Amino acid sequence: MKKKALKTVLVVTVLFFLFIQLYPVVWLFLASLKPSVELATKPFALPDAPTLQNYLDIFNEGNVFRYMWNSLKVTVISIILIVALSSTAGFALSKFRFRITKPIYAFFTFGIMIPVQITLIPLFCFYSQMGILNSSFTLILPQVGFALPLSVMMFVSFYSFVPNELIEAAVMDGCSTYGIFARIVFPLARNTVITIGSMYCILIWNDFIFANTFITDNKAKTVALGLRDYVGAFGNVNWGMTFAAIAITILPPMLVYFALNKYVTAGMTMGATKG
Amino acid sequence: MKGILKDKKAFLIFLLPALVFYLFSVFYPIAESIRFSFIKWGGLGEKKFVGLQNYIHLFQDKVFYTAFWNNLVYLVIVVGMQILIGLLLAVLLTYLTKGVAFIKTLYYVPCIITAVAVTQLFRSMYATQPEGIINQILKAVGLGQFATSWLTNIKTVLVCVSIPEGWRYTGMYMVIFYAALISLDPEICEAARIDGANGWQTLIRVKLPMIKEVLLLTLTMVLTGALRGFDIPFILTNGGPGNVSELMSTYMYKKAFAGNQFGYGSTIAVFIIAESILVVCVLKVLFTGKDEREERRIQKEQRKMRKLERRSGR
Numbered sequence: 001m002k003k004k005a006l007k008t009v010l011v012v013t014v015l016f017f018l019f020i021q022l023y024p025v026v027w028l029f030l031a032s033l034k035p036s037v038e039l040a041t042k043p044f045a046l047p048d049a050p051t052l053q054n055y056l057d058i059f060n061e062g063n064v065f066r067y068m069w070n071s072l073k074v075t076v077i078s079i080i081l082i083v084a085l086s087s088t089a090g091f092a093l094s095k096f097r098f099r100i101t102k103p104i105y106a107f108f109t110f111g112i113m114i115p116v117q118i119t120l121i122p123l124f125c126f127y128s129q130m131g132i133l134n135s136s137f138t139l140i141l142p143q144v145g146f147a148l149p150l151s152v153m154m155f156v157s158f159y160s161f162v163p164n165e166l167i168e169a170a171v172m173d174g175c176s177t178y179g180i181f182a183r184i185v186f187p188l189a190r191n192t193v194i195t196i197g198s199m200y201c202i203l204i205w206n207d208f209i210f211a212n213t214f215i216t217d218n219k220a221k222t223v224a225l226g227l228r229d230y231v232g233a234f235g236n237v238n239w240g241m242t243f244a245a246i247a248i249t250i251l252p253p254m255l256v257y258f259a260l261n262k263y264v265t266a267g268m269t270m271g272a273t274k275g
Numbered sequence: 276m277k278g279i280l281k282d283k284k285a286f287l288i289f290l291l292p293a294l295v296f297y298l299f300s301v302f303y304p305i306a307e308s309i310r311f312s313f314i315k316w317g318g319l320g321e322k323k324f325v326g327l328q329n330y331i332h333l334f335q336d337k338v339f340y341t342a343f344w345n346n347l348v349y350l351v352i353v354v355g356m357q358i359l360i361g362l363l364l365a366v367l368l369t370y371l372t373k374g375v376a377f378i379k380t381l382y383y384v385p386c387i388i389t390a391v392a393v394t395q396l397f398r399s400m401y402a403t404q405p406e407g408i409i410n411q412i413l414k415a416v417g418l419g420q421f422a423t424s425w426l427t428n429i430k431t432v433l434v435c436v437s438i439p440e441g442w443r444y445t446g447m448y449m450v451i452f453y454a455a456l457i458s459l460d461p462e463i464c465e466a467a468r469i470d471g472a473n474g475w476q477t478l479i480r481v482k483l484p485m486i487k488e489v490l491l492l493t494l495t496m497v498l499t500g501a502l503r504g505f506d507i508p509f510i511l512t513n514g515g516p517g518n519v520s521e522l523m524s525t526y527m528y529k530k531a532f533a534g535n536q537f538g539y540g541s542t543i544a545v546f547i548i549a550e551s552i553l554v555v556c557v558l559k560v561l562f563t564g565k566d567e568r569e570e571r572r573i574q575k576e577q578r579k580m581r582k583l584e585r586r587s588g589r
Binding site for chain 2: 017022097108164223224237242
């Protein structure tokens, strides 16, 4: 009897926190279906007359697609670079017999401690001297740089499971070092690639700090910056449009997450437990 | 991780691109920041070397102290929410039998939403015009006198900018703790139970010490994350009203990009990085128990001995 009561308390607590975690997100989608008048008078009730007006407004204005295109460009290029650079460096650091690999590996992992804020001022000065503020490159450079420590670590830890005998056998068969990487080791690392790709896809898509520093031009704005732009008459935030825009722009990371959630959680937990 | 390949040229071809990229995007800025922290520069015109003047100014700057203390409050709230609630939920989940995967998936949702969206959400909850949900609830349960303008009230604003950050990542830490807890050998807990430990004792005396490593690592992550906290406070209040909710990194940002004091801004950035590294080191020392240190010392001695033997053998 007592056990049953405990169990009920347990379930209720878990559900209560689940409600707190999810309510704001669910509410966001509901709110995006409300006409602006209703948002102003009773923002937290269920919508009386659900409308897609906010979404139509967003589509008509069209900016959100440019923001998403900009974010997509940065995200895709960064991920390709992250995977290319860290899979090769990880290979170099785990499958070569040189004394220097250990200190270099330590050097990479040191980067996990570095706060990104430290790069803002120097990179801003560097970019403005070169006249390349507002380009996608300004975001890709630090995104990739700060992703490298963790992703190199993940590749090294995966490669350590690839038996050296396998590589020895390939060498015997006359496979070149590059061939070993391209035909044997890298194809085996498929899961690591998906983990890193899905995790950084979400993180880079959501980035605010770099975009806010290096992007000022409306044409180059990414999603995170664009969401602050929906201002109605009298300079107030147009909440209806803002919520609709948020709902649209969080869909891509949501899709990635729900499709690949095992990989995403694996990546982020790894990021935590290896930090 | 001992490798077997010995091709030097290939090694460099595999390693150098990443290394160069990493050096340029992470270490060049660090070096530049340190250099900037010794100069006075308004963005345009001449850079003037001023020695330690920026650092002296930093330790006399009242706003910096405010930001520092605010950052500590922010840190306590964020750590409290993420570690304590995360741990509590993880422990609760281990007692559940059904639907764990489903619940885990949903708990995680807030951390895949961009900070801007999280902030806008909370802004509308804290709002007074139209009345946000927090005030509505307070009024509905008869606590209307506590309803306030959360983000302009100087007593509440700091807590209000901290909560969204804590909320956002609680699910992530829960997933981490949960993974650590269920990877424990069930036989050990069983043994504790047979020895007469109740659930609470098993948790405190057996399970938590066994996931010490994970606790250390997450604590490091949360602490350094909180020290560099930026997005949500910056978007929500930008340190205001006045400097009441200023954090170190929002202050740095303001000085550099709104005040054009790139030198002084860099000084604050250098302070933040030094503090982060310090915290990591302190945590490492605190969590490395006496036994482990002893063990490591013995290992070191043994290695030395072996080296000596080898040398004398030759």
